[in-house]
Amino acid sequence: MDSFLIKGGVPLHGTVAISGSKNAVLPIMAATLLTDEPCVIRRVPDLSDTRFMARILESLGAQAKWEQGTLTIRAQKIRGYADYDLIRQMRGSICIAGPLLARLKEARVSLPGGCVIGARPINLHLKGFEALGAKIGIVGGYVDATARKLCGATMFLGGRAGSTVLGTDNVMMAATLADGVTVIESAACEPEVVDLAKFLNAMGAKISGAGSPTITITGVKKLHGAEHEVIPDRIEAATYAIAAAATNGEVTLRGARADHLRAVFDKLDETGVSVERRGANLVARRHGRLTAVDATTLTYPGFPTDVQAQMMSLLTLAPGISIITERIFESRFMHVSELARLGADIEIEGPSAIVKGGRPLSGAPVMASDLRASAALVIAGLAAKGATHVNRIYHLDRGYEHMDAKLRKLGARIQRVAE
Ligand code: EPU
Secondary structure, eight states: OOEEEEEOOOOOEEEEEOOBOHHHHHHHHHHGGGOSSEEEEESOOOOHHHHHHHHHHHHTTOEEEEETTEEEEEOSSOOSEEOHHHHTTOGGGGGGHHHHHHHHSEEEEEOOOOBTTBOOOOHHHHHHHHHTTOEEEEETTEEEEEOSOOBOOEEEOOBTTBOOHHHHHHHHHHHTTSBSEEEEETOOOOHHHHHHHHHHHHTTOEEEOBTBSEEEEEOOSOOOOOEEEOOBOHHHHHHHHHHHHHTTOEEEEETOOGGGOHHHHHHHHHHTEEEEEETTEEEEEESSSOOOOEEEBOSTTSBOGGGHHHHHHHHTTSSEEEEEEOOSOTTOOTHHHHHHHTTOEEEEETTEEEEEEOSOOBOOEEEOOSHHHHHHHHHHHHHSBSEEEEEOTHHHHHHSTTHHHHHHHTTOEEEEEOO
């Protein structure tokens, strides 16, 4: 298992190219199952999650060809069965269920199970499929979804924590080939949902309202092949902006979209960090002393749960008391005990973490637990004095394209150590 060895205390300077969005491309890859024609997806990040999704599609009978960030997928003949051994390794892969149900009228997909950040239920996905007329059974850990035909329906997909991103994606994909009109109320508004809708419309779907809480899908008979360029990864951009601030450097985010990151940039501004437009790019740097702030994670356009851990690392450096409240996932604080190993003073009180910031961090060996927690540990290691060894970085390789190389280009002293 590889690890990162970071010698901290070096301000990051330079330009980082933001990759295509992991959470946009995964459902877009799944959507290629909706047609027997080839689809071409551009700006696909080279991640273990994207490679794994391609393997899942291949296990269903599709052919996938990579060519330097461009992925061509043809799902000419497919089957509707996805094995537990594949699905459990990447919970995001549940988004193959909607396309399989739409195209084959049957899908047998393993239930993904929980993970370290929370229980990750899929009740809202299934509620949507049922509203479209599918019969759902849970047998031996698998979801069996079948339908003689899918019929458009109006449904409410709000849940305990608000909307669901992959649930909205799944039902939207299933509805593209249904008879009649589907209206999803309390739909997720994330830019990744909008990007999927754009790709589906390029395939011949009729979707309007994506990006708002009401999405309308008018079913069509057939979808065709299409080409698409994936949006830049807003979470990767936020991670590098925070790394620039944590090390008191200045980093240009090439290709990032400010309109996808308003809540993050607003919170960073309150913390003493500006992200300003310079030509076609965005530049992140401190504009004063770091200040303690409160932040609560919400669905889009609120502050994203996927940036909560990285923000916490930054706030350990801001003198005063910051309160970070996690409203999306129930146990997304695995990074707290690891940050404490670097000298951070953080207490958990229910859904909130109370950060007493301002103490300097010092390097230590730490263990990565999930993707964003790992990014938070890398940021803390870059800001800390001395050496930090981040173990189990396979989590990072799932969602950050060539992170060590990108950080080295910004001047960081970071090495990948193979074990
Ligand atoms: N939820 C339900 N029922 C459902 C589905 C979700 O109660 O049927 C709850 C969840 O338990 C959670 C909340 O709704 O409390 C939001 O979950 P959501 O369904 O939106 O999460 P997701 O679609 O499974 C995607 C991203 C996550 C990101 C969340 C929230 C992908 C592949 N994953 O997950 O990304 O945190 O949306 O924005 O798009 C990451 O990249 O590190 C990551 C975990």
